Amino acid sequence: MKELKSGFSRRDFLKSTGGVALFVGVSGILPQLVSCSSPEKIKEVLAKHPITAWVKLTENGDITIFNPASEMGQGSMTSLPLLFAEEMDADWSKVSVEFSPQESEIYGSPGWSPGSKLMFTVGSRTTNSYYMTMRQAGAQARYVLLASVSKKWNVPISELSTSKSIVIHENSNRQIEYGEIVSFLQMPENLPDFAEDKLKNPKDFEWVGKKINRTDIPDKVNGKAKFSIDIRLPDMVYGVIERGNVHGSKPTLLNETQVLASRGVLKLISLEYGIGIVASSIEDALAAKKILSIDWSDSKASGHNSQEIYSEYEKIASSSKQGQVLEEKGNVKQAKKIASKTYQADFKNDYIYHAQMEPLNAVVKISEDLSAADVWVGSQQGFDTKLGVPAILGIDPKKVTVHLQYLGGGFGRRSMNDFVEECATLAKEMAPLPVKLIWTREDDLTYGAYRPLSLQRIEANTDQDGNVSGFSHLVVGDGGNLVASGTNNSHYNIPNQFVEWREASNGIRLKHWRSVGHGPNKFAIECMLDEIAHDQGKDPIQFRKSLLSNSPRALATLEKVEQISNWNTPSESGRAKGVAFVEHGSLGSGVCEISLNRESGKISVHNFWVALDAGVIVHPDNVKAQMEGGIMMGISSALKEQITIVDGKVQQSNFHDYQLLRMEDIPDQIETELIASDMHPEGVGETATPMVACAIANAFLALTGKKLRHLPFTPERVLEALKS
Amino acid sequence: MPNYKLEINEKTYEVVAEEGTSLLWVIREHLGLTGTKYGCGIAQCGACTIHVDNVPMRACVLQVENFSDGQKIKTIEGLAENSDHPLQKAWIEAQAPQCGYCQSGQIMQAAALLNENPNPSRDEIKSKMNGILCRCGTYLRIIKAIEIAASNEIKAKG
Numbered sequence: 036m037k038e039l040k041s042g043f044s045r046r047d048f049l050k051s052t053g054g055v056a057l058f059v060g061v062s063g064i065l066p067q068l069v070s071c072s073s074p075e076k077i078k079e080v081l082a083k084h085p086i087t088a089w090v091k092l093t094e095n096g097d098i099t100i101f102n103p104a105s106e107m108g109q110g111s112m113t114s115l116p117l118l119f120a121e122e123m124d125a126d127w128s129k130v131s132v133e134f135s136p137q138e139s140e141i142y143g144s145p146g147w148s149p150g151s152k153l154m155f156t157v158g159s160r161t162t163n164s165y166y167m168t169m170r171q172a173g174a175q176a177r178y179v180l181l182a183s184v185s186k187k188w189n190v191p192i193s194e195l196s197t198s199k200s201i202v203i204h205e206n207s208n209r210q211i212e213y214g215e216i217v218s219f220l221q222m223p224e225n226l227p228d229f230a231e232d233k234l235k236n237p238k239d240f241e242w243v244g245k246k247i248n249r250t251d252i253p254d255k256v257n258g259k260a261k262f263s264i265d266i267r268l269p270d271m272v273y274g275v276i277e278r279g280n281v282h283g284s285k286p287t288l289l290n291e292t293q294v295l296a297s298r299g300v301l302k303l304i305s306l307e308y309g310i311g312i313v314a315s316s317i318e319d320a321l322a323a324k325k326i327l328s329i330d331w332s333d334s335k336a337s338g339h340n341s342q343e344i345y346s347e348y349e350k351i352a353s354s355s356k357q358g359q360v361l362e363e364k365g366n367v368k369q370a371k372k373i374a375s376k377t378y379q380a381d382f383k384n385d386y387i388y389h390a391q392m393e394p395l396n397a398v399v400k401i402s403e404d405l406s407a408a409d410v411w412v413g414s415q416q417g418f419d420t421k422l423g424v425p426a427i428l429g430i431d432p433k434k435v436t437v438h439l440q441y442l443g444g445g446f447g448r449r450s451m452n453d454f455v456e457e458c459a460t461l462a463k464e465m466a467p468l469p470v471k472l473i474w475t476r477e478d479d480l481t482y483g484a485y486r487p488l489s490l491q492r493i494e495a496n497t498d499q500d501g502n503v504s505g506f507s508h509l510v511v512g513d514g515g516n517l518v519a520s521g522t523n524n525s526h527y528n529i530p531n532q533f534v535e536w537r538e539a540s541n542g543i544r545l546k547h548w549r550s551v552g553h554g555p556n557k558f559a560i561e562c563m564l565d566e567i568a569h570d571q572g573k574d575p576i577q578f579r580k581s582l583l584s585n586s587p588r589a590l591a592t593l594e595k596v597e598q599i600s601n602w603n604t605p606s607e608s609g610r611a612k613g614v615a616f617v618e619h620g621s622l623g624s625g626v627c628e629i630s631l632n633r634e635s636g637k638i639s640v641h642n643f644w645v646a647l648d649a650g651v652i653v654h655p656d657n658v659k660a661q662m663e664g665g666i667m668m669g670i671s672s673a674l675k676e677q678i679t680i681v682d683g684k685v686q687q688s689n690f691h692d693y694q695l696l697r698m699e700d701i702p703d704q705i706e707t708e709l710i711a712s713d714m715h716p717e718g719v720g721e722t723a724t725p726m727v728a729c730a731i732a733n734a735f736l737a738l739t740g741k742k743l744r745h746l747p748f749t750p751e752r753v754l755e756a757l758k759s
Numbered sequence: 760m761p762n763y764k765l766e767i768n769e770k771t772y773e774v775v776a777e778e779g780t781s782l783l784w785v786i787r788e789h790l791g792l793t794g795t796k797y798g799c800g801i802a803q804c805g806a807c808t809i810h811v812d813n814v815p816m817r818a819c820v821l822q823v824e825n826f827s828d829g830q831k832i833k834t835i836e837g838l839a840e841n842s843d844h845p846l847q848k849a850w851i852e853a854q855a856p857q858c859g860y861c862q863s864g865q866i867m868q869a870a871a872l873l874n875e876n877p878n879p880s881r882d883e884i885k886s887k888m889n890g891i892l893c894r895c896g897t898y899l900r901i902i903k904a905i906e907i908a909a910s911n912e913i914k915a916k917g
Contacts (some may be wrong), residue, residue, distance in 0.1 A: 255862050256847045264797065390894055698891075
């Protein structure tokens with residue numbers, strides 16, 4: 036029998052009085068009922084069974100459902116509990132939601148790979164991964180209630196029905212509210228597994244797919260929502276770290292005595308790539324950070340010049356040395372030989388930064404004997420549910436309790452544990468004092484982990500009928516899947532396809548950035564398709580329709596966006612529309628409408644339309660919000676964002692020189708049409724962002740006949756394209 | 760260290776801090792009013808927007824010693840007693856926030872805007888709200904929320 040992970044004893048709900056914690060086990064483990072007023076009893080039961088606790092029910096009918104995923108704005112705090120409540124037939128108005136304990140053996144999802152259990156909020160996989168888990172657990176909770184009433188009233192379970200937290204026995208005209216069942220709740224001897232056919236038919240959903248308010252929003256409009264940066268503990272001290280402005284360079288501190296004498300400074304802690312300062316207040320820590328005198332070593336990144344490296348990448352692309360083949364279908368070489376026309380183009384993209392609004396931070400408290408740790412953090416979780424802290428202390432993961440907080444944005448950056456490990460390293464030196472580590476915005480930006488710079492070389496062939504017969508996609512860049520994701524073209528009916536990645540490594544810190552390689556790769560693919568259509572004098576949507584003829588769901592999104600964008604009605608003078616199709620779990624087609632200031636080179640996006648097929652839509656308004664946000668982030672990155680590196684040094688430092696999209700530059704509207712489907716839900720958080728750059732470039736091609744092939748489309752690059 | 764008296768949300772707070780300490784750190788870390796957020800430290804993102812005598816300001820670039828002469832400071836916690844400011848209600852109606860981190864600043868900036876101009880045009884909203892960044896891209900819903908709040912207030916006042 037598996038041993039129970041630690042952390043349960045600290046659960047908030049155990050502190051509450053009254054009610055019953057209903058522990059519904061997945062994987063065929065019997066549910067347990069424990070009175071909430073008896074924490075000792077709960078501990079005893081938990082010690083015996085590796086059980087899963089998803090819900091708490093009190094006598095007055097209040098229901099608390101636990102969310103196992105991070106909430107970084109994408110809506111998991113609503114969509115996952117909603118699925119549970121749907122199958123439980125709970126009255127949603129009586130439901131509140133809390134984060135589950137961070138214990139992956141209990142709350143992990145097998146959605147990443149069968150047999151595994153991970154808590155990991157990345158890749159737009161949350162709803163997709165937890166869809167069945169939450170529904171089955173909810174159905175089991177309902178079954179426990181039904182079984183108890185059946186026994187109490189001595190009627191067969193099959194005669195009972197439920198609706199909005201009420202069990203109904205029509206034959207005897209009796210009904211009872213869920214809360215009232217608590218006093219005689221009993222565990223049934225057997226608990227069905229609830230395979231999909233025993234769950235609700237999606238068409239009978241009461242809450243799923245309807246207009247539901249997000250559970251996290253009330254606290255996000257009054258300042259009460261807690262992010263880890265908001266945590267304050269007794270005796271807490273503050274940590275900051277000075278890191279080199281060349282990634283990976285090592286520090287030698289030249290004025291230790293002076294810094295130690297600085298007001299409020301408690302300790303200096305050397306890290307491999309930085310100097311940590313712990314002080315009694317944040318202002319003292321920051322003041323001491325300013326007076327550090329550090330000699331920085333060279334690193335692998337020294338000498339790297341981001342804007343000059345493209346010529347190197349072009350050489351790599353042109354060399355005869357093959358890289359890693361990622362995809363091979365048919366024979367592109369043969370297709371090229373017999374092609375009537377060949378198109379080739381290089382598409383480039385500069386480094387970009389996550390710019391999540393809450394700078395990285397964490398609070399860690401380590402026990403005096405260094406045997407246990409508490410961690411308060413906004414994290415996207417990970418393969419190590421304890422975020423690297425056990426290894427730093429050399430302790431059992433059970434002795435580390437992670438208190439997950441809201442994330443002030445994630446976008447992939449918070450799936451990396453560097454900041455948590457740093458905080459644990461400082462807290463270890465300060466034990467038992469809790470340490471709050473804050474990255475300044477400058478730290479967050481200059482020591483960021485960027486979306487990699489890359490070059491995409493596309494070679495496409497058409498046959499005598501103008502059909503795309505071959506499509507070759509070569510990616511040059513650092514980070515494997517970071518640059519290679521999104522090269523797949525399986526929805527397009529192109530008989531010969533080839534995808535290859537060639538590595539180029541420059542010592543720059545890199546990480547998944549919303550939609551990962553899909554951004555640059557869809558940009559290259561979708562622009563090339565428009566370049567071919569333009570060359571053939573064909574309409575870009577009609578051209579894609581024939582390519583999507585074998586992918587009816589993808590085609591339906593294209594036809595829908597054609598309709599809602601009034602594609603076939605010409606734009607007013609000075610404007611043009613551009614289209615793009617993206618697969619990222621869900622399937623989406625987007626159309627934008629732009630205009631151009633030919634003097635300044637500034638592109639304005641006026642309208643954006645999206646048609647999306649994401650399977651069952653759990654929370655439609657939130658899916659629309661994800662489309663809106665994804666498009667805004669796409670516009671921001673395509674038109675404004677750029678990290679440049681000179682001799683290894685990051686040239687930007689804060690929002691004055693790393694520009695994000697602001698309100699004056701947003702489109703007038705973003706319209707989303709969700710296509711009805713009863714297929715398993717697919718992720719929606721990263722489908723919109725990659726549409727944007729290509730849709731803009733395609734609109735630009737329609738408007739000017741010129742090609743934009745280098746992200747971002749800064750005014751200088753736009754003016755250059757116009758002159759070409 | 761010097762001692763300062765601050766009038767925040769109609770309460771008087773006493774705080775001991777070095778001269779030159781950012782008002783943002785005082786509000787957040789000394790006094791625990793953590794609804795006001797740190798985002799950039801250089802008045803570029805607006806996450807720390809508060810009102811000083813009804814004027815929206817970026818707390819990160821203010822120094823504590825300049826705000827202890829009876830200036831009335833208001834943070835998101837003091838915007839409305841039961842979190843029922845017309846903007847807060849409209850923000851919920853529009854389902855505006857995603858991650859939520861910038862929203863205190865957005866709402867405080869919007870509240871100052873409506874105080875000044877109860878019926879702003881869309882262009883006025885964009886221009887006045889331009890200083891507050893939202894990385895999640897909730898801008899369209901923020902505009903919608905401001906328009907809802909403005910129209911509800913106009914209706915309420917007949």
